[in-house]
Amino acid sequence: MKIVTTKGHGPVLNVLHGWGMNAHLFDDWSEQLAQHFQVNLIDLPGHGLNHEETLCTDLVALADEGAEVPVGHWLGWSMGGFLALNLALKKPQLVQSLIMLCATPCFVKRAHWVHGTDQTVLDKFAKNLQLDIKQTIQTFLALEVMGVEHERSQLRELKQKVFGRPLPSTQALNAGLDILANHDLTTELKNLSMPSLWISGRRDRLVIPAAMQQAAELAGGPTVSKYHVLRGSGHAPFIRESETLTQLITDFI
Numbered sequence: 001m002k003i004v005t006t007k008g009h010g011p012v013l014n015v016l017h018g019w020g021m022n023a024h025l026f027d028d029w030s031e032q033l034a035q036h037f038q039v040n041l042i043d044l045p046g047h048g049l050n051h052e053e054t055l056c057t058d059l060v061a062l063a064d065e066g067a068e069v070p071v072g073h074w075l076g077w078s079m080g081g082f083l084a085l086n087l088a089l090k091k092p093q094l095v096q097s098l099i100m101l102c103a104t105p106c107f108v109k110r111a112h113w114v115h116g117t118d119q120t121v122l123d124k125f126a127k128n129l130q131l132d133i134k135q136t137i138q139t140f141l142a143l144e145v146m147g148v149e150h151e152r153s154q155l156r157e158l159k160q161k162v163f164g165r166p167l168p169s170t171q172a173l174n175a176g177l178d179i180l181a182n183h184d185l186t187t188e189l190k191n192l193s194m195p196s197l198w199i200s201g202r203r204d205r206l207v208i209p210a211a212m213q214q215a216a217e218l219a220g221g222p223t224v225s226k227y228h229v230l231r232g233s234g235h236a237p238f239i240r241e242s243e244t245l246t247q248l249i250t251d252f253i
Contacts, residue, residue: 001042001043001044001045001065001068001069002042002043002045002049002050002053003040003069004023004041004042004043004048004049004050005023005027005030005039005040005041006038006040006041007030007031007033007034007038007039007041008033008034008035008036008037008038008039009038010036010037010038011036011037011038011073011096011253012037012038012040012071012072012073012096013033013037013038013039013040013072013073013074013075013253014040014042014069014070014073014074014075014084015030015033015039015040015041015042015075015080016042016044016074016075016076016077016080016081016083016084017042017043017044017047017048017077017078017080018077018078018079018080018081018103019078019079019140019173019176019177019180020047020136020137020140020162020173020176021047021048021078021162022047022048022049022161022162022165022168023041023042023043023048023049024048024161024162024164024165025158025161025162025236025238026041026238027041027161028242029238029242029246032242032243032246033246033249036246036250036253037073037253038072040069040070040072042069044080044083044172045172046168046169046171046172046173046175047168047169047172048165048166049165049166051165051166051167051168051169051172052169054171054172054175055169055172055175055176056175057175057178057179057182057183059086059090059179059183062087063086063087063089063090063091066083066087066091066094067091067094069094071094071095071096072095072096073095073096073097073098073099073253074087074088074098074099075099075101075249076098076099076100076101076103077101077102077103077236077238078101078102078103078206078207078235079107079176079179079180080103081100081101081102081103081104082103082104082105082107082179082180082183082185083179084098084099084100084103085098085100085103085185085192086183086185088192088193088194088196089185089188089191089192092193092194095194096194097194097196097197097252097253098192098194098195099196099197099199099249099252100196100197100198100199100212100215101199101238101245102199102200102201102204102206102207102212102235102236102237103212104116104207104211104212104215105184105185105186105188105189105215106183106185106186107122107180107181107207108122108181110184112186113184113186113211115208115210115211116211117206117207119181122177122180122181125139125177126174126177133167133168133170133173134163134167136173137162137167137168138159141155141158141162142155154234154236154239154240157239158236158239186215186218189218189219190218190219190220192219192220192224192225195224195225195226195252196216196219196220196224196225196226197225197226197227197228197248197249197252198213198215198216198219198226198227198228199212199228199229199230199237199245200212200213200227200228200229200230201229201230201232201233201234201235201236201237202229202230202232202233203232203233204233204234204235205235206235207235209229212227212229213227213229226252228248230245
């Protein structure tokens, strides 16, 4: 993991992006967060300005990489949330609190996790990656804003941010799909030792609110975890509801 931008002063807030994305997505939103925190924007291995590094699929090794980042509060969006949760479970001394933004402990649907995404979605992305990386990422971006207000303008903004940095490597994209398809942290949620905030978008087509609400309950319920749904958002609430999101996070921390 590589910190590519640090802004502001105050409690440390480490921010992880999702699959196929980069930290550049959070440039605008981080200006708001930086009024309250020292914000560290991180590019995952194989992504953005860290695109030459290899993204491994071993969860223990991924948690070890998190030790390179200062101790603080961790915010993970989408796949970045899964990785932040993994770090919180395996190296709790590094995580003061955990904020899961449109992210769950298990991405795909399983017998015990009925609110997950169908495996065929990931299979299709894996197949399409072999044909056209940029088009596959554009398809994924379209899913992130599907059904939200001002869908086209949100999609345009996401594209500008994502393609304003080097494309993620094929290795990192395939490794990310492997992580999402084959790893499940639901049984470990009961071991989460720090406060957690779970924020979903009501119109999210990739990580549905029911999945996040269930995860928050498994993480200890209302005494140690909090759940909130943003009713006007899809999978990328930091685009149009950034002020509400910032207030939620500031109040929580």
